[in-house]
Amino acid sequence: MARLMAFDFGTKRIGIAVTDPLQIIATALTTIHPKDVIDYLKEYLLTEQIETFIVGEPKQMDSTPSESARHVEAFINLLKKQFPTIPIDRMDERFTSKMASHTIANSGLKKSDREKKGLIDSVSAVIILQSYMEKRSFGF
Structure with missing residues (x-):
């Protein structure tokens, strides 16, 4: 079975998370600069199979696209x-960023590790991936 891969896109950093091959556990993979993401993915896909991105x-609170939606659309098109061949x-x-911050604050990490900006992005990607897997398991 192939893995699922999730992205928390930002114009400065992209958090990436993946599942195990059985698609049971979501794990933070990395945080990467947007200009490096395609090369990173090409390298990753040489050894791992991805079923879905x-x-x-x-979104805003009223479900309309937020200001950053146009950047995410450009990333999806890329x-x-x-x-x-990989569905999106x-x-x-x-x-997700608030949930990630809360999770990190309660993780027991040293303050210097908790303040690493990329950590929030990778944990946010894990939360996105976990939410997706939960939604899918309920048939939505």
């Missing part, structure tokens, strides 16, 4: 162009 979809799903990412 899941991209966090930024993924489609570079990896046309979207997952609402509202509150």
Whole structure:
């Protein structure tokens, strides 16, 4: 079985999370600069199979697209162009950064480790991926 891969897109950093091959556990993979993401994915796909990309979809409280939605759309189009055989799903990412910050604060990590900006992005990607897997398991 192939893995699922989720992205928390940002213009400065992209958090990436993956499942295990059985698609049971979501794990933070890395945080990477947007300009390096395609090369990273090409290298990753040489050794791992991805069933679906899941991209966090930024929305306002009223479910309309947020200001960063246009950047996410450009990223999705880039993924489609570079990896046309891998389907892409979207997952609402509202509150993931707050949930990630809360999780990190309660993790027991040293303060210097908790303040690493990329950590929030990778944990947010895990939350997006876990939410996607839960939604899928309920048949949505």
